[in-house]
Amino acid sequence: MIQTTQSKGRIGNYRWFICAMLFAATTINYLDRQILGLLKPTLEKIFSWTESDYSYIVMAFTATYALGQLLYGRVIDHIGTRLGYIISVSIWSIAAVMHAFIRTTVGFGLVRALLGIGESGNYPGGVKTVAEWFPKRxxxxxxxxxxxGSNIGACVGPILVPFILALYGWQIAFIITGSLGFIWLLVWLFVYEVPxxxxxxxxxxxxxxxxxxDVETPSAGGLSWGKLLGLRQTWTFIVGKFFTDPIWYFFLFWxxxxxxxxFHLDLKKPSLPLVIVYTGTMIxxxxxxxxxxxxxxxxWPVYKARKIALLVSAIAVVPILITRYTNDMWLVVSLISLSVAANQAWSANIFTIVSDMFPKKAVxxxxxxxxMAGAVGGVLFESLIGYILDIFxxxxxxxxxxxxxxxxCGSSFLIAWLIIHWLTPKMEPVNL
Incomplete structure (x- = not known):
């Protein structure tokens, strides 16, 4: 039962509280995801990892993340966002804490795989929640x-993790960061319901x-994967993720x-360059x-506004190419900060076009x-990264x-934008 408003004409802001909950979940999601990259120099000495070994561990996460997003997307469309988030956060928090008890390289691959399964529910659930709680504008x-929130997690990590590592060791770092998800779950259970x-x-x-x-059709929730894959609008999002998600994985893990x-940055101490870079992603x-x-x-028409925002983002990634011509760390920090900020500006809009073009029940x-397409691209790119870095x-x-x-990294976003523009010049909503 929805309560009547006490002040006529006052809209209210409860939807933004829900957005804050999604922000907090994403912050924890990325903190749990990024901690391995921050501990890499320590763990590779303990476990004698090569660059390829590390890439295999990252690929284990990315592969299950790919499969998990495919399955969670379908499941959340059927069971709803409330229960979907409960399942997702529970699994990834358990997996995050389990890292502290692993003593083999294979073991790290297995718990990263479990983490990928759990964390894969965050974005299908988050984007659907936004579609349920916000008008298109x-x-x-x-x-x-x-x-x-992914960027706040990335900013907090370079400060928090070295501090915990220095005082308590790498195991406690995994336990503390992994436990945050259980606190979030308690709040979610008490405050969330669909509008x-x-x-x-x-x-x-x-x-x-x-x-x-738009008016929802009764069949909207029954769209099969086969039917969705037959739509150009679906491929617009698939292409946008396949070409650009791998770049974010590189920014996050490498x-x-x-x-x-x-630049011989000591990752056992709080890292100002990384904090600056990941602050750029939040902006x-x-x-x-x-x-x-x-x-x-x-x-502006919705499609034109989204398309221009995506183009601006794609162009702003390109300056990362200049990093090869300078040895000035702070210039490199500036260039990479701009590129990762553009990456996240792209992400905000590429997710939103799904709710622009599809009914809520299919989002x-x-x-x-x-x-899944983005994660598959990530697996391929991570394999290439490990191979290239081992050679050099x-x-x-x-x-x-x-x-x-x-x-x-510098060219992939423009390639994605050109294909998106070719597939759906005006990003028309699907006709069911």
Missing amino acids: ERALAVGIFDS ARQKKLSRAEYDYIHSDN LPAYFNAS GSIGGGYLSSWLIQKG SSVVGLGG KASGNIVVGYNIIFLV
């Missing part, structure tokens, strides 16, 4: 805000949330090692979402398909290996 901003069943939501805000929704190798997430929402408020399924590390020129990888 606010969705990109809401997605940008909750997606910026139609949320007693704290006013009628005015409920009506505002649904003010520009940047700490890059700064360690290139990109919110800024990218704000840009398309602002253009829509100015009267998680499409996000799952695209997420053996010759004593590992920085050259990173420069080759930056060439891929």
Whole structure:
């Protein structure tokens, strides 16, 4: 039963509290995900990892993350966002804590695989929750805000993890960060329901949330993967994720090692360069979402606002190519900060186009398909990264290996944008 508003004309802001919950979940998700990259220099000495060994462990996470997104997308469309998040956060928090008790390289691969299964539910659930709680004109901003949690997690990690590592060791670092998910779960259980069943939501805000929704068709939730894959709109999202998600995995899992190798950054101490880089991602997430929402408020068609925001983001990644021509660490930090910010601005908008083009009941399924494609691209790219870095590390020129990888990073977003534009020039909603 939805309560009537006490103040006529006042919309209310409960939807933004829900967005804050998604933000917190994503922060924890990425903190649990990134901690391995921050502990890599310590763990590779303890367990004698090669660059390829590390890439296999990362690939174990990415492979199950790919499969998990496909399955979670379908499951969440059927069981709903409340239960979907409970299952997802429970699994990934258990897996995160289990890292502390592993003593073999194979063991790390197994718990990373379990972590991938759990964490894969965050984005299918988050994007669907935004579609349920926000009108189209606010969705990109809401997605940008909750997606910026990935960047807060990435910013907190370089400060928190070295501090815990120095005082208590790497095992306690996994236990402390992994336990945060259980705290989030307790809050979620008490505060979350879908808008139609949320007693704290006013009628005015409920009506505002649904003010520009398209009419849902009864068959929308029954779309099979086969039918979804037959739609150009689905392939728009798949392409956008396949070409760009691998770049974010590189930024997340290899940047700490890059700064360690290139500038001898001590990852056992709080790392200001990494904090600056990942702070840029937070600005990109919110800024990218704000840009398309602002253009829509100015009267631009939704598809044009999203398309321009994606193009601006793709162009802003390109300057990462310049890093190969300088040895100035702070210039490199600036260039990479711009690129990772643009990466996250792209992410805020690429997720939002799903809710623009598909009915709510199909959103998680499409996000799952695209997420799987992005993770598959990640597996392929991570394998290539490990191969390239081992070759150049053996010759004593590992920085050259990173420069080759930056060439891929700088061009992939523009390639993705051109294919997206060819597939759906006006990003028309699907006709069911």
